[in-house]
Amino acid sequence: MKLDTRKIEKLLSRPTCRLACDAAALIFFILVILLPTVFLFAFVALRWDEVVFFVFSNPVSGDIRWWRMLNAIAISFEVAAIATAIDLAVGLPIALILARYEFRGKEILDSLVDLPLGVPSAALGLSLYLFWGTSDGLNLLTRGFWLIVLTHVTFTFPYIVRSSVGVIEGVDRTYEHAARTLGAPSFTTFRTVTAPLSKAGLIAGSILAFTRSLGETGATLVVAGLVETAPLAVVSMHQRRLIGPAAFLSMLLVLLALGLLAVIKVVSEKVGIPIKRVWPGLERKLSGRKPRIARDIASLSFFGLMILIPSCFSISCTVNHWDSVFYEVFLAPDEKWKVLVDSLVTSFEVAAIATAINLIFGLAMAIVIVRRPWRRFCSVLDTITDMPLVIPTAALGFSVYLFWGPRGLGLVNTGFWLIVLTHVAFTYPYVVRTLVAALKGLDPSLEHAARTLGAPPFMAFRTVVLPLISTSMLAASILAFTRSLSETGATIVVMGTARTVPVLVVMWSEAVGYARYAAAFASVLLILVCYGLLLALRYVAKR
Amino acid sequence: MPDVRLVNVTKTFEGGRIVAVDHVNLYVRDKEYFCILGPSGSGKTTLLRLIAGILEPDEGEIYIGGKPMRGIPPEDRDIGYVFQTFALFPHMTAWENVTYGPRARGWPEEEIERVGREMLELVGLYERADAYPRELSGGMMQRVGLARALATGASLLLLDEPLSSLDAKIAFELRYEIRRLVKGLGRTAIHVTHNQAEAMAIADRIAVMRRGRILQVGTPQELYMKPNCIFVAHFVGESNFLEGFVEKVDERGSLVRLRGDLIVRVEGKSLSVGEKAVLGIRPEVLSLETNGTKRENALPGTIERVMFEGVITRYEVRLDNEDLIVITAPSMTAKPLKPGDRVMVCIPSEKVFLFPYPERGLKEELAVE
Numbered sequence: 001m002k003l004d005t006r007k008i009e010k011l012l013s014r015p016t017c018r019l020a021c022d023a024a025a026l027i028f029f030i031l032v033i034l035l036p037t038v039f040l041f042a043f044v045a046l047r048w049d050e051v052v053f054f055v056f057s058n059p060v061s062g063d064i065r066w067w068r069m070l071n072a073i074a075i076s077f078e079v080a081a082i083a084t085a086i087d088l089a090v091g092l093p094i095a096l097i098l099a100r101y102e103f104r105g106k107e108i109l110d111s112l113v114d115l116p117l118g119v120p121s122a123a124l125g126l127s128l129y130l131f132w133g134t135s136d137g138l139n140l141l142t143r144g145f146w147l148i149v150l151t152h153v154t155f156t157f158p159y160i161v162r163s164s165v166g167v168i169e170g171v172d173r174t175y176e177h178a179a180r181t182l183g184a185p186s187f188t189t190f191r192t193v194t195a196p197l198s199k200a201g202l203i204a205g206s207i208l209a210f211t212r213s214l215g216e217t218g219a220t221l222v223v224a225g226l227v228e229t230a231p232l233a234v235v236s237m238h239q240r241r242l243i244g245p246a247a248f249l250s251m252l253l254v255l256l257a258l259g260l261l262a263v264i265k266v267v268s269e270k271v272g273i274p275i276k277r278v279w280p281g282l283e284r285k286l287s288g289r290k291p292r293i294a295r296d297i298a299s300l301s302f303f304g305l306m307i308l309i310p311s312c313f314s315i316s317c318t319v320n321h322w323d324s325v326f327y328e329v330f331l332a333p334d335e336k337w338k339v340l341v342d343s344l345v346t347s348f349e350v351a352a353i354a355t356a357i358n359l360i361f362g363l364a365m366a367i368v369i370v371r372r373p374w375r376r377f378c379s380v381l382d383t384i385t386d387m388p389l390v391i392p393t394a395a396l397g398f399s400v401y402l403f404w405g406p407r408g409l410g411l412v413n414t415g416f417w418l419i420v421l422t423h424v425a426f427t428y429p430y431v432v433r434t435l436v437a438a439l440k441g442l443d444p445s446l447e448h449a450a451r452t453l454g455a456p457p458f459m460a461f462r463t464v465v466l467p468l469i470s471t472s473m474l475a476a477s478i479l480a481f482t483r484s485l486s487e488t489g490a491t492i493v494v495m496g497t498a499r500t501v502p503v504l505v506v507m508w509s510e511a512v513g514y515a516r517y518a519a520a521f522a523s524v525l526l527i528l529v530c531y532g533l534l535l536a537l538r539y540v541a542k543r
Numbered sequence: 544m545p546d547v548r549l550v551n552v553t554k555t556f557e558g559g560r561i562v563a564v565d566h567v568n569l570y571v572r573d574k575e576y577f578c579i580l581g582p583s584g585s586g587k588t589t590l591l592r593l594i595a596g597i598l599e600p601d602e603g604e605i606y607i608g609g610k611p612m613r614g615i616p617p618e619d620r621d622i623g624y625v626f627q628t629f630a631l632f633p634h635m636t637a638w639e640n641v642t643y644g645p646r647a648r649g650w651p652e653e654e655i656e657r658v659g660r661e662m663l664e665l666v667g668l669y670e671r672a673d674a675y676p677r678e679l680s681g682g683m684m685q686r687v688g689l690a691r692a693l694a695t696g697a698s699l700l701l702l703d704e705p706l707s708s709l710d711a712k713i714a715f716e717l718r719y720e721i722r723r724l725v726k727g728l729g730r731t732a733i734h735v736t737h738n739q740a741e742a743m744a745i746a747d748r749i750a751v752m753r754r755g756r757i758l759q760v761g762t763p764q765e766l767y768m769k770p771n772c773i774f775v776a777h778f779v780g781e782s783n784f785l786e787g788f789v790e791k792v793d794e795r796g797s798l799v800r801l802r803g804d805l806i807v808r809v810e811g812k813s814l815s816v817g818e819k820a821v822l823g824i825r826p827e828v829l830s831l832e833t834n835g836t837k838r839e840n841a842l843p844g845t846i847e848r849v850m851f852e853g854v855i856t857r858y859e860v861r862l863d864n865e866d867l868i869v870i871t872a873p874s875m876t877a878k879p880l881k882p883g884d885r886v887m888v889c890i891p892s893e894k895v896f897l898f899p900y901p902e903r904g905l906k907e908e909l910a911v912e
C-alpha cells in the first residue's frame with residue numbers, strides 16, 4: 001500500500017503532469033478571467049456604430065449622453081480623489097499610532113480599523129444613509145455628493161491604514177533611532193527617513209483606495225440620490241438595455257483608471273519627498289508633545305465619529321426599531337423573509353463555489369508565477385492577474401455578461417451561474433496575490449531537503465509546501481469569500497432574476513415606506529458574517 | 544565635559560517580566576574609551592539605548608556631563624550612535640548620510656560642506672561621497688556610519704557592537720581605527736561588544752555585564768589578573784574551574800581539598816575552613832611535567848586529548864580524581880605529548896583564583912545564555 005502511494009506520487013511528479021497542471025492554470029486564466037474581463041474592448045470595437053449612434057449622434061438626444069458620461073466620470077474621479085485625500089490625512093496618523101506606539105487596547109483599535117472592510121459596501125451605504133440622512137440618525141446630510149464621499153472614505157479607509165501600517169512597520173526602527181541621535185526631532189525623522197522609505201507602499205495603498213472608490217457600486221447606489229457616478233451610469237444604462245453605451249462607458253472608465261495609475265507611478269517615481277532641506281525651528285515645534293497629541297486626538301475622533309459609528313449604525317438601528325424590523329421582515333404581506341432566506345442561500349453558494357474554484361486554479365497559477373523558470377513571462381502574468389482589481393466591478397460584471405451571455409458566446413444566461421463566473425473573475429486576484437506572496441516567502445531549500453530525502457516533487461509539494469502555505473490558503477479563501485459575499489455592482493449586472501443579499505439591501509433601501517428596516521436587518525446579518533470571518537482571518541494570520 | 548554617570552538605572556520589558564538592565568551604577572570618565580562587555584542578551588544594547596534616550600529608564604537617573612537626562616529626547620542629548628547594522632539611510636548617499644546631523648540641526652551651508660568633507664576624509668572615503676550604502680562594502684559602510692556619528696561634533700559616542708557584522712579581518716583593522724579616531728578627536732566613547740578580545744584590545748576600562756547587571760569594572764589587565772567572580776574569570780580570558788572544600792587557612796594562604804583527596808595550595812585566603820570553594824585556573828599558567836615527582840600542587844593525570852591550534856597547543860588532562868583540566872602551551876616549545884601519556888599538572892599557587900561556591904551551582908554561574 002505504502003509503495004503504491006509513492007508510485008502514484010511519482011507518476012504525478014512526471015513532467016507531463018506538471019505541464020498539464022500549468023496548462024490548466026493558464027487556460028483557466030485566459031478563458032475565465034482574462035478574456036471575459038477585456039471582452040468589453042472587443043465588444044465596443046465590434047459595435048462601434050451602435051456606440052456612435054447612441055452616444056455621439058443620436059437623432060433624439062444628440063451627444064447629450066456623451067456629456068452625461070463625462071460628467072459621471074468627472075464625479076467618480078472627484079469622489080475618489082477627495083476620499084483618498086481624506087483617507088491619507090486621517091489614516092496616516094492612525095497608521096503611525098498602530099505601527100509605532102505601544103499601548104493597551106492597541107489590538108482593539110487594530111481590529112476596529114478593519115471593521116469597514118468586513119461590512120459589505122451596500123450594508124455600509126445603508127448604515128451611513130440611516131446615520132446621516134434619516135430621522136433615525138442625525139438627519140444632517142441628504143443623499144448626494146457629500147454622502148457619497150463620506151461613504152467612500154469609510155470603505156477605503158482600511159486599505160490606507162492597513163497598507164501604511166504594513167510599510168511603516170517594515171521600516172527598520174534603527175533608521176529612526178539613527179536620525180534621532182543625529183539631532184532630528186520626530187517630525188523631521190518621519191519626513192526625511194520614514195516617509196521616503198515607505199513611499200512606494202504608501203502610494204500603492206493610495207492607488208488601491210482610489211481604484212476601489214472609482215469602481216464602487218453597492219454603497220454608492222444606496223447613498224447617491226440623484227447624483228450619478230460612472231459605475232452607477234453603467235448599471236442604469238444596462239438596466240435600460242443600452243448595451244453599447246454601457247460597454248463604451250465601462251471601457252472609458254477602465255482606460256482612464258489604468259492611465260491614471262501609470263501617471264501616478266511615473267510622477268511618484270520622479271518626484272520625491274524633499275529630504276535635503278530641514279527647517280529646524282518649525283519642525284521642532286511640530287515634533288512637540290502638544291501638536292502630536294492634538295493630531296492623535298483629531299484623527300482618532302474622526303475615525304470614531306465619522307467612520308466607526310456610522311458604519312455600524314444599522315446595528316443599533318435594527319435593535320432600536322426591532323418591532324418595525326420584525327414586522328417588515330416577517331409579518332409584512334410581501335413575506336420578505338422568504339426572499340431573504342433565498343438570497344442568503346444564493347450568496348453563500350456563490351461565495352463558496354467561487355472561492356473553491358479560485359483556490360484550485362489560483363494555486364496552480366501562483367505556482368506558475370513563482371516557480372517556473374520563464375522569468376519575463378511570469379512577471380507579466382504576475383502583473384496582469386491583478387487587472388481585475390483596477391476594473392470597476394460593475395464594468396467587469398458587464399464585460400463577463402457580454403462575453404458569456406447571449407450577445408457573446410451565448411453559453412451562460414443571466415442568473416446564478418453567471419453570478420458565479422463574475423465573482424470568480426473579481427476574487428481571482430485576491431487568491432493569486434496571497435498565494436504568490438506565500439510561495440515567494442517559502443525557503444526553497446525546504447523543498448530541496450525533501451527531495452534529497454527521497455520525496456518525488458509531488459510528494460515534496462504535498463508534504464512540505466502545502467502545509468506551510470495552508471494558513472495563506474485559508475487567508476485567501478476568507479478574503480475571496482467575504483469579497484464575494486459583499487459584492488453588489490457586478491452582481492446587479494448579471495443576476496437576472498436571482499438575488500444576493502447585498503442586492504436585496506440596495507433594493508429595499510431604495511424602496512418606499514419602511515422597507516429600509518428590512519434592509520437594515522439583512523445588512524446586519526451580512527455584517528455579522530463578514531466581520532466575523534474577517535476576525536477569523538486576523539486570528540489565522542497572527543498564528 | 545561629557546562624563547557619564549548611571550545611578551541605579553533599571554529597565555524592564557513586557558510589564559516587568561524581562562529585566563533587561565538591573566540597577567546599574569556606572570561612571571564613565573571624560574575622554575575615556577569605555578567598553579561594556581557581555582554575552583548576547585545581557586542588556587548591553589538596552590543600556591546604550593537608555594543612555595541615548597531611545598528608551599527611558601523605569602528607575603534611576605542618567606547624567607551626561609553632570610546634567611540629568613530624564614525627559615530629554617535623543618535629538619537633544621548631543622551624542623553620536625554607531626549601530627551594529629550600520630543603519631545608513633538607504634535612500635541617501637554617503638555624503639547625505641554624513642551631513643544629515645548638521646542639516647537636521649540647521650547648520651549654515653558652508654559649515655555643513657566643511658564638516659562633511661572633513662569627516663569623510665577622516666575615514667578615508669571622500670571619493671565615495673556619492674555612493675549609496677548598497678554600493679559600499681561592509682567595512683566602508685561602518686566607516687560612513689562612524690563619520691556620520693562624529694559629524695555633529697557630539698562629544699559622547701555610543702557604539703553598539705560596531706564590528707560584529709564585519710568580516711573578522713576587517714573588524715580587526717577597524718577596531719584600532721575607531722579608537723584612534725575617537726582619541727584623536729578627544730571624544731568620550733562607550734563601546735558595547737560581546738567579543739572579549741576586542742574589548743581587551745581597545746578599552747581604557749571595561750565593565751563586564753551579565754543578565755542586566757554590572758559584575759566588575761576595571762582595566763583590561765585588572766579583569767584578567769583579578770577577576771572578582773567566577774563569571775568574569777570565565778568570560779574574560781579562559782579558566783578551568785575545580786570544586787573543593789577549604790581544608791586549612793594559614794599565613795601563606797589556604798589549602799583546598801578537591802575530589803579524590805587531592806590537595807591544592809592557593810595564595811588567597813578569603814574563605815574560611817570548611818567552606819565550599821571553586822578554584823579558577825587559567826590554562827596558560829599551568830605546566831605539564833612528564834617525569835615529575837610527587838610534590839605540592841603537582842597533580843597526577845593522563846592526557847586525554849591534544850589539540851593543535853596553531854600558535855598554541857591545548858591539552859586536556861583527566862586528573863586521577865576524574866576532574867578534567869585544560870592546559871595550553873606555545874606550540875613551538877611544547878613537549879611532544881600524546882593521549883594516554885601520564886603527566887603531572889603543576890599549579891602555581893599565586894596564580895589561582897579562589898571563589899566561594901556559587902549558591903545556584905557552578906554550571907548556572909558559567910552559563911552565557
Ligand SMILES: Nc1ncnc2c1ncn2[C@@H]1O[C@H](COP(=O)(O)OP(=O)(O)O)[C@@H](O)[C@H]1O
Pocket residue numbers: 556557561562563581582583584585586587588589590
Ligand atoms: N523592546 C524589547 N522588548 C522586549 N524585550 C526586550 C526588548 N529589547 C530587549 N529585550 C530583552 O532584554 C534583554 C537584553 O537585550 P539586549 O539589551 O538587546 O541585550 P544585548 O544587546 O546584550 O544582546 C534580552 O532578554 C532581550 O530579549
Ligand SMILES: [Mg+2]
Pocket residue numbers: 584587588589704
Ligand atoms: Mg545588542
